[in-house]
Amino acid sequence: MLSERHAELIAELEAAGSDEWGPRALLACLRKLRDGGPTEAESVVVHDAWATEDGFRVVYDAPWGGPRVGIVRERSTTIDWLDAYTTGDEATPEEFGWEVADFNIGEPLGRWLDHLDVDADGLGWWGHVPMRRAGRRH
Numbered sequence: 014m015l016s017e018r019h020a021e022l023i024a025e026l027e028a029a030g031s032d033e034w035g036p037r038a039l040l041a042c043l044r045k046l047r048d049g050g051p052t053e054a055e056s057v058v059v060h061d062a063w064a065t066e067d068g069f070r071v072v073y074d075a076p077w078g079g080p081r082v083g084i085v086r087e088r089s090t091t092i093d094w095l096d097a098y099t100t101g102d103e104a105t106p107e108e109f110g111w112e113v114a115d116f117n118i119g120e121p122l123g124r125w126l127d128h129l130d131v132d133a134d135g136l137g138w139w140g141h142v143p144m145r146r147a148g149r150r151h
Contacts, residue, residue: 014055014056015047019046019058020047022062023043026039026040026043026064034067034106035064035088036069038064038069038086038088038106038107040110041108042062042069042114042118043059043071043114045115050111050119052076052115052119057075059073060072067087067089071083073118075118076119076120082136082138083132083138083139084113084138084140086117086140088109
């Protein structure tokens with residue numbers, strides 16, 4: 014479900030037009046979640062997201078009534094189900110963003126629910142708890 018914040022994030026990233034890997038991957042991820050795919054992306058609600066130079070974070074409500082969680086994904090994150098990319102051995106930012114949208118965020122948490130890192134605000138994160146971001150909306 015496209016939240017108002019989700020739409021704002023896409024518009025902000027499109028307007029910025031960054032060439033950096035992280036913002037490009039985040040934009041691809043957010044667009045894929047908006048447009049849907051082979052998973053439950055249509056039931057994901059994005060509350061906030063931000064990019065780093067080589068990655069991104071997304072705070073969202075997991076599909077099928079799952080809890081609000083955050084996900085940390087970096088360029089160096091291993092995505093085991095991908096064997097090859099159209100451009101070579103390493104994913105483009107867009108390919109990476111699409112895969113995270115479809116096969117991480119767009120899937121129910123399942124066993125990962127028991128392995129979240131919880132931050133000071135009580136939000137569980139896939140991956141390590143990121144540094145606090147001023148103005149975070151979760």
